[in-house]
Amino acid sequence: MMFAPLYPHLYRVLAPMFPDCLWSAEPEQPLVCLSFDDGPHPQYTPQLLEVLEHLGVTANFFWLGAAVRRYPDVAREVFRRGHWLGLHGDTHRAFPQMRPEALQASLSATQAAIANACDRPLDWVQTHVRDVRPPNGLFTPKTLQLLHSWQYRPVMWSVVPEDWRCPGVQRVCDRIMKQVEPGSLIVLHDGSYGGQDVAQTTLTIVEQLQTKSYQFVNIQELWHLKSGLESG
Template sequence: MQFAPLYPIAYQILKPTFNNCLWAGSVAQPYVALTFDDGPHPQWTPQLLAVLDRYNITASFFWLGACVNRTPDIAKEVYRRGHWVGLHGYDHRIFPRLAPDSLRWSLSQTQIAIANACELDLEDVCKQVRDVRPPNGMFTPQTLKWLRKWNYRPVMWSVVPEDWLRPGVSVVVQRVLRQVRNGSLIVLHDGACGGQDVAETTAQIIELLLQLGLKFVTVDRLWQQISYPRAR
């Protein structure tokens, strides 16, 4: 069953209720963020990178630690090209089902994987790679309290075209076009589910949104438009 029609409704309800998350940027500026979950993937991510290079666009990737460990060269290439990197957990387990220690381990192990793959200092990665998107967008108020306590920043979404179900490139593109506006935070997937279409889908989305006068930025740029205090 597809839930794509329900995501815009959920967004309108959840955004004001959980306003310490990044759901979208400012509607006053023509910026949108392309974000990609579940990678890196040995086949789909390089195809996606070629598209982003073609249009000179910087995107944001929310990685699974296990995938980083399996494809460190791909992870390093994404980072080398200047894309923004965030955390999606180590193995896509749903955050509310994890005990606090298990959740923190999942995030820290993903940071370790990123540091190793990208040949970065682990302390720097722990300070800089702190954006977290919960798998399947599932969280609880307690989940957010833990993330805040550990100085992570929860990143959600405003446009979810359900590309992981592969309804067809044209369907995904039309869903994005119907929902997109200034500040939109768009979720696509370059992992095992949905990654087969991600390069073509992304190319079409970029072409159409550029025609609308929108500019592509990373989630970090969207964070700069809202206030999110650090944990003490």
């Protein structure tokens, strides 16, 4: 069963219920945030990086610790090019299925892998890489409570085109263009599921969005937009 038609409705229900997560923002300008889960991947991520470099777009990568350890050179290149980094758990295991100590260890292991791959001090990574997207978007109020208590920032999504099912580049792009609006947070995948199309999808969707005057921001800028709106 495809859930793609349900995600826009799910987002609109969940976002106001869990306002301490980053789902999207409401900027005055046409800004959008482009993010990628499940990497790094030895083939798909380098292809994606070349497309992003060609387009002059900064993106956001939510990494699996196991993949970072397996492909440190790819992770280092993503970091070197200035993209924003986040955590996706160590092995893509659903957070609600994990005991608190196991979840905390999973996130810490991912930070340690990033520190090693990107040649940064661990305390720097612990300070600067603290955005967390739960695998498959699965969380509970307890999950969020734990993340906040450990000084992590939960990041979700507003546009989920279900690219991991590989429905084809055109269908993924059509889904995005139908749902996107200023402040949207788009989720794509550069891992084993969906990654084979991610470079072409990104090229197509960025060009389409740029024709509509969209500019691309990172997760930190989206947090600022969200907090500015809430305090305004």
